[in-house]
Amino acid sequence: MAHINQNFLKLPGGYLFPEIGRRVQAFSAQNPPKPLIRLGIGDVTQPLAPAVIDAMGKAVEEMGRKDTFRGYCEEICCAYDFLRFAIQDSYKANGVLIADDEIFVSDGAKSDCGSIGDIFGLDNVVAVCDPVYPVYVDTNAMAGRAGEYDGEKWTELVYLSCTAENGFFPALPKEKIPDLIYICSPNNPTGAAATKEQLQAWVDYANAHGSVILYDSAYEAFITEPGIPHSIFEIGGAKTCAIEFRSFSKTAGFTGTRCAYTVIPKELVRDGVSLNALWNRRQGSKFNGVSYIVQRAAEATFTQEGQKQIKETIGFYLNNAKVIKDGLRRAGLTVYGGVNAPYIWVKTPDGISSWEFFDVLLKKACVVTTPGAGFGPSGEGYVRLTAFGEAEATAEAIDRIREVL
Numbered sequence: 183m184a185h186i187n188q189n190f191l192k193l194p195g196g197y198l199f200p201e202i203g204r205r206v207q208a209f210s211a212q213n214p215p216k217p218l219i220r221l222g223i224g225d226v227t228q229p230l231a232p233a234v235i236d237a238m239g240k241a242v243e244e245m246g247r248k249d250t251f252r253g254y255c256e257e258i259c260c261a262y263d264f265l266r267f268a269i270q271d272s273y274k275a276n277g278v279l280i281a282d283d284e285i286f287v288s289d290g291a292k293s294d295c296g297s298i299g300d301i302f303g304l305d306n307v308v309a310v311c312d313p314v315y316p317v318y319v320d321t322n323a324m325a326g327r328a329g330e331y332d333g334e335k336w337t338e339l340v341y342l343s344c345t346a347e348n349g350f351f352p353a354l355p356k357e358k359i360p361d362l363i364y365i366c367s368p369n370n371p372t373g374a375a376a377t378k379e380q381l382q383a384w385v386d387y388a389n390a391h392g393s394v395i396l397y398d399s400a401y402e403a404f405i406t407e408p409g410i411p412h413s414i415f416e417i418g419g420a421k422t423c424a425i426e427f428r429s430f431s432k433t434a435g436f437t438g439t440r441c442a443y444t445v446i447p448k449e450l451v452r453d454g455v456s457l458n459a460l461w462n463r464r465q466g467s468k469f470n471g472v473s474y475i476v477q478r479a480a481e482a483t484f485t486q487e488g489q490k491q492i493k494e495t496i497g498f499y500l501n502n503a504k505v506i507k508d509g510l511r512r513a514g515l516t517v518y519g520g521v522n523a524p525y526i527w528v529k530t531p532d533g534i535s536s537w538e539f540f541d542v543l544l545k546k547a548c549v550v551t552t553p554g555a556g557f558g559p560s561g562e563g564y565v566r567l568t569a570f571g572e573a574e575a576t577a578e579a580i581d582r583i584r585e586v587l
């Protein structure tokens with residue numbers, strides 16, 4: 183008889199978004215006084231840039247001709263030269279030198295963050311920020327690294343609490359020393375972006391203890407403040423302790439198109455083995471790359487025209503973020519994020535719970551948000567709003583919230 187992976191049975195089973203859906207549906211059924219505005223959405227809404235569409239169209243035509251047709255991508259790291267070099271150049275423009283065979287192109291940062299555990303032993307101690315993007319937690323639970331879920335936390339994970347007191351960036355752990363450390367900056371859900379000094383402390387810690395930092399910079403393109411690092415590799419010593427995940431999803435609206443990349447420096451060695459070589463081996467066995475059409479689309483985001491167009495869209499989202507942040511501040515709320523990220527992290531008023539505030543905003547303002555408690559215990563007392571909506575609806579939502587507070 184076949185046996186299942188019992189670790190899957192330990193997962194608490196998609197509580198957050200199903201529960202939001204249930205409450206929204208129940209409220210909608212009672213004929214709300216106003217149409218709902220959704221500011222809980224974690225997906226982009228604006229179409230792909232014209233430069234991207236042009237490049238895809240050309241690539242589609244090439245695929246239809248015998249002399250330019252392409253089958254499996256035989257190149258290193260599942261990436262065509264043109265995309266690998268474009269990514270390498272974009273790092274170089276930021277002062278970061280990466281070898282082209284350190285860049286692995288994939289179909290998503292979610293896949294890569296979720297699959298990277300394949301190359302690490304099951305006995306590694308895993309640390310996650312709290313609150314956190316659920317993928318890091320759930321994939322480690324599936325692998326058996328998280329222990330048991332006790333209704334609030336996983337028994338074997340190290341939770342690095344990110345609160346207003348520490349500027350939503352975790353302090354170095356004092357007790358258990360983690361081997362694998364997930365850091366997401368700019369952060370989903372808090373919108374906080376780490377400074378060079380903050381990251382340096384973790385890089386030094388990881389090098390001192392032989393830990394590996396798994397650095398998710400999916401929102402790097404939203405950074406507006408000068409001096410905030412866009413890459414972990416801007417930090418001295420990172421190449422011997424860090425892996426970086428990036429994605430075209432939020433950068434260029436590729437959530438439905440699918441393309442991302444992961445950088446593993448060749449200097450990164452554990453147990454005497456190169457992690458770059460291990461990941462290459464893993465990808466070679468479990469992954470056959472991203473389509474030529476999509477790699478051409480991704481390449482187009484690095485052209486002058488492409489850059490201009492994707493920056494306009496990011497500017498549009500960041501303007502929504504500012505409308506949300508300024509509006510809620512004027513309404514007397516305490517608000518974080520929204521400057522280097524499309525997420526605004528809002529303290530609930532009068533110490534009410536995340537879910538209570540979610541219900542107030544839903545029932546009184548007809549605005550859908552995301553309760554912070556769904557991202558981890560330290561998310562309690564917050565709700566997350568996102569800047570991915572339409573400008574008019576976003577402004578209207580904020581007006582409504584101000585009226586009901």
Ligand SMILES: *Cc1c(COP(=O)(O)O)cnc(C)c1O
Pocket residue numbers: 289290291292293315366370398400428429430431432436437441442
């Ligand atoms: C959206 C998001 C990603 C992107 O995932 P893709 O699979 O590339 O679409 C990665 N990390 C975080 C924290 C995200 O919010």
